[in-house]
Amino acid sequence: MLRNVTLMKGCDGSVLIDTVNPSSPAEKDSPPNNPSLRGFEVIDNAKARLEAVCARKVSCADILAFAARDSVEITRGLGYEVPAGRKDGRVSLSSEALANLPPPTSNVNQLTQAFANKGLTQEEMVTLSGSHTIGRSHCASFSNRLYNFNSTTSQDPTLDPNYANQLKAACPQGSTNPNLVVPMDPPSPATSDVSYYRGVLSNRGLFTSDQTLLTNQQTLSQVIQNSQNLFGWHIKFSNAMVKMGKIGVLTGNNTGEIRVNCREINS
């Protein structure tokens, strides 16, 4: 869930809205998000408790930003203050997820551009990619690197062959089981540490978009720095999360609302 805090329409909680009309699916049902995103019930619970004590005061967009911070803190990352006051958007379109979220096959230039489009620097892109220190991925997000990389080689030569074998065991070729997942940072999948960067340096980045950070001098140097400086990365990560949480926010008199149910636009 963390990954989609903002990168689509902005931090307006639009990713929480359920599809009403299947011919116009909502963001959460777009291919990059479904079946990837999970944890919607956590937001629903927080919203229900807030509505019970203080109706219509805390937006779903704010709840999501707080939850992202809490997920960092409970995985032993650094807590940070989250500016509040976001309103919830009234539009959620699958097409916007497709247009704004860079795919895991992206190279470093494509990633840099996608983040720049949202006002984020290349260094912030490297810093935020470190969030792949927690969580898991479905096989479909990286199986091209194992079985059909390109016309000359089936396996991505930049992927550590031992790791590739482990991934192949977890994700058999042709498996149609959509529930197969692997941890993105196997040594410590539930800890916000710098093991992700160490993995990337050992050619164990799970996605092309992780591994590609070694192919550019600046991003390589940041990967090395982060891998050696846990506290430094924590500080940079907190700052980048706060900045990302300000992208496209609806505040004050902008059009927006405080949803009663995070899954539905107010009637």
Ligand code: HEM
């Ligand atoms: C740099 C561009 C990025 C790409 C290409 C990317 C791609 C992906 C992909 C493909 C997955 C696995 C989805 C699945 O198969 O279930 C994933 C998971 C995840 N991403 Fe990213 N991501 C990026 C940036 C980010 C950012 C900026 C954050 C947050 C700051 C983030 C946080 C996460 C988390 C926490 C997960 C695990 C989700 C879970 O365990 O359910 N990602 N990402």
